[in-house]
Amino acid sequence: MASGIAAEAAAPLxxxxxxxxxRRFVRRKSWIAFLMALPLIALIGALVVYPAFYSLYLAxxxxxxxxxxxxxxxSFLFRRDLFWMVVKQSVIFAVxxxxxxxxxxxxxxxxxxxxPAKGQRKWRGMLLVPWVIPPAMSTLAWFWLFDPSxxxxxxxxxxxxxxxxxxxxxxxxxxxxxxxxxxxxxxxxFLIMYLxxxxxxxxxxxxxxxxxxxxxxxxxxxxxxxxxxxxxxxTVLFSLIVTFANxxxxxxxxxxxxxxxxxxxxxxxxxxxxxxxxxxxxxCVSLFMFPILGVAAYFILRDINRRGNEA
Amino acid sequence: xxxVNLRKIVKDYDDVPAVRGIDLDIADKEFVVLVGPxxxxxTTTLRMIAxxxxxxxGEILIGGDLVNDVPPKDRDIxxxxxxxxxxxxxxxxxxxxxGLRLKKVPKDEIQRRVKAVAGILGIGELLExxxxxxxxxxxxxxxxxxxxxxxxxxxxxxxxxxxxxxxLRVHMRTEIKKVHQKVRTTTVYVTHDQVEAMTLAxxxxxxxxxxxxxxxxxxxxxxxxxxxFVAGFIGSPAMNMMRCGLExxxxxxxLRLHGDISLPVPAxxxxxxxxxxxxxxxLLGLRPEHLTETRAQTLPGQAPFDVTVEVTxxxxxxxxxxxxxxxxxxxxxxxxxxxxQPGKRAPLLADLRYMHLIDEASGRVL
Numbered sequence: 116m117a118s119g120i121a122a123e124a125a126a127p128l129x130x131x132x133x134x135x136x137x138r139r140f141v142r143r144k145s146w147i148a149f150l151m152a153l154p155l156i157a158l159i160g161a162l163v164v165y166p167a168f169y170s171l172y173l174a175x176x177x178x179x180x181x182x183x184x185x186x187x188x189x190s191f192l193f194r195r196d197l198f199w200m201v202v203k204q205s206v207i208f209a210v211x212x213x214x215x216x217x218x219x220x221x222x223x224x225x226x227x228x229x230x231p232a233k234g235q236r237k238w239r240g241m242l243l244v245p246w247v248i249p250p251a252m253s254t255l256a257w258f259w260l261f262d263p264s265x266x267x268x269x270x271x272x273x274x275x276x277x278x279x280x281x282x283x284x285x286x287x288x289x290x291x292x293x294x295x296x297x298x299x300x301x302x303x304x305f306l307i308m309y310l311x312x313x314x315x316x317x318x319x320x321x322x323x324x325x326x327x328x329x330x331x332x333x334x335x336x337x338x339x340x341x342x343x344x345x346x347x348x349x350t351v352l353f354s355l356i357v358t359f360a361n362x363x364x365x366x367x368x369x370x371x372x373x374x375x376x377x378x379x380x381x382x383x384x385x386x387x388x389x390x391x392x393x394x395x396x397x398x399c400v401s402l403f404m405f406p407i408l409g410v411a412a413y414f415i416l417r418d419i420n421r422r423g424n425e426a
Numbered sequence: 427x428x429x430v431n432l433r434k435i436v437k438d439y440d441d442v443p444a445v446r447g448i449d450l451d452i453a454d455k456e457f458v459v460l461v462g463p464x465x466x467x468x469t470t471t472l473r474m475i476a477x478x479x480x481x482x483x484g485e486i487l488i489g490g491d492l493v494n495d496v497p498p499k500d501r502d503i504x505x506x507x508x509x510x511x512x513x514x515x516x517x518x519x520x521x522x523x524x525g526l527r528l529k530k531v532p533k534d535e536i537q538r539r540v541k542a543v544a545g546i547l548g549i550g551e552l553l554e555x556x557x558x559x560x561x562x563x564x565x566x567x568x569x570x571x572x573x574x575x576x577x578x579x580x581x582x583x584x585x586x587x588x589x590x591x592x593x594l595r596v597h598m599r600t601e602i603k604k605v606h607q608k609v610r611t612t613t614v615y616v617t618h619d620q621v622e623a624m625t626l627a628x629x630x631x632x633x634x635x636x637x638x639x640x641x642x643x644x645x646x647x648x649x650x651x652x653x654x655f656v657a658g659f660i661g662s663p664a665m666n667m668m669r670c671g672l673e674x675x676x677x678x679x680x681l682r683l684h685g686d687i688s689l690p691v692p693a694x695x696x697x698x699x700x701x702x703x704x705x706x707x708x709l710l711g712l713r714p715e716h717l718t719e720t721r722a723q724t725l726p727g728q729a730p731f732d733v734t735v736e737v738t739x740x741x742x743x744x745x746x747x748x749x750x751x752x753x754x755x756x757x758x759x760x761x762x763x764x765x766x767q768p769g770k771r772a773p774l775l776a777d778l779r780y781m782h783l784i785d786e787a788s789g790r791v792l
Binding site for chain 2: 317319320324326328333342344
């Protein structure tokens with residue numbers, strides 16, 4: 116120790132300054148924190164930031180990816196009716212699926228919440244099954260259920276004397292079907308989130324409300340919903356993002372058909388970019404999800420910070 | 427008129443009895459405190475009056491009407507919960523007015539009532555705050571305010587002070603008493619704290635193991651407990667229970683506490699106790715304040731005896747003196763100027779005019 120100090124004292128001035136600078140640098144906690152986070156930052160940079168900017172760059176190339184065309188791809192898309200149809204279809208698909216997922220999740224969560232604790236695990240497990248099966252597999256099963264001639268659905272309909280429905284053949288029914296499968300797949304996520312939220316509402320608030328004169332509907336409106344506001348906002352946003360970007364269900368059930376009527380951004384981008392060989396145009400389509408989700412996220416998350424945890 | 431009547435109330439939780447048949451009549455405007463140790467059924471009883479628990483058997487009447495199957499919202503009661511149960515997403519004003527808004531009371535009427543009650547409770551400046559911005563004592567006031575604005579037939583309090591620190595608890599106790607004197611509504615109050623029970627109640631109901639041990643004014647419970655449980659539960663430090671034998675000689679009765687300690691039973695009690703002479707399992711119950719240092723003048727009914735002091739606890743205005751008798755610990759309250767020292771023999775004075783003779787087998791005070 117003493118010799119160290121002696122050596123330091125003996126060293127020429129610039130070296131001392133350099134060393135003390137290094138020491139000061141190491142002593143600053145924020146730098147150490149940054150260094151420790153660096154691997155993760157690098158990973159995110161490589162896997163998120165770089166692809167994002169690359170797709171932005173890609174969207175501004177011509178089909179052969181030889182020269183820069185600026186916003187040419189975008190203006191080309193704006194002039195096509197099919198693009199606006201896909202925008203409309205994506206919004207209908209995502210918004211209606213999320214609404215039904217949230218509604219069904221909310222209602223079923225109440226049912227499960229009221230099952231005595233002993234039987235609850237079993238029901239919870241069973242109700243989670245749609246969410247646990249890989250959607251590519253379960254969608255194939257749905258594909259068979261929707262088959263016009265050999266499927267269970269149309270068989271049941273014919274048994275009760277009704278005409279079979281062209282589940283995937285008619286644009287309207289095809290839209291209904293992809294939304295139905297998406298709701299079936301996604302509702303358990305809402306169920307489990309809302310169940311957890313319900314369990315965190317203190318029982319005494321309901322008792323206080325009961326004494327204050329609230330009926331069951333008023334208890335839901337004035338106690339349950341306000342207490343669950345934040346979790347509802349976050350789940351809806353999360354599900355909106357995932358549903359907007361949905362690929363597998365539409366791809367397997369209808370592949371965008373009939374006549375491109377069920378395409379969403381992801382499937383259309385895939386068709387244009389990978390199957391159609393126009394990568395820049397595909398990238399351009401997929402980029403459109405970003406501003407739409409950005410606006411949704413702003414409105415949904417706006418109040419969460421302000422509300423915070425009121426309990 | 428809002429009297430509350432309980433008739434043979436029973437509550438079982440899956441065959442486990444919580445309340446085992448209690449009868450209680452609470453008069454209009456009366457402040458009744460249910461007190462007892464944890465698990466004695468006091469909170470269950472309160473929740474049954476509120477309608478938050480079904481009753482297994484018996485009848486509950488509020489204002490003369492049978493309310494067994496009436497839901498809480500139609501019983502015209504208000505309850506203050508142990509952890510306040512304020513709606514965290516509503517302001518104080520919204521919390522207090524919630525019940526009135528549900529009843530569709532006109533807005534200006536709500537405004538007027540909330541303001542008036544906030545004035546009584548001193549929370550007028552807090553009306554726009556959310557519960558999390560309030561201290562424990564303020565939340566407590568808001569919870570009371572929420573109950574008072576509704577102007578119900580009956581107030582129910584479920585251990586409302588147990589989440590407050592000791593100093594605030596004493597303060598809020600006084601506040602509750604003041605509010606009751608102003609508002610004058612029938613009140614049922616549950617606590618495990620016997621000091622709270624004694625200070626607040628018009629009448630105290632001591633409960634134990636799902637049954638009522640005794641109902642009476644604080645004074646009655648303190649000076650004439652009916653059972654060994656009440657004798658031991660009410661009063662702090664607790665009443666001394668000393669094993670003793672009752673002997674008769676020449677028409678007078680004597681309590682033999684220990685080989686060499688024998689105290690005379692006051693003449694006015696002789697007739698009452700004569701039939702118990704020679705009985706086994708007798709206890710002498712004597713409160714610490716009736717065991718003191720010897721005085722210059724000994725009145726009839728007071729008897730001096732010598733003990734070896736083991737521990738002294740000076741409290742300032744009095745000194746608690748502990749000694750052993752028949753293997754049990756006994757506490758005496760002495761004047762600090764008597765200056766009794768641990769380890770030394772000292773004379774004490776037993777004031778047997780306030781004695782209780784207890785049959786340990788039946789648990790009754792004789």
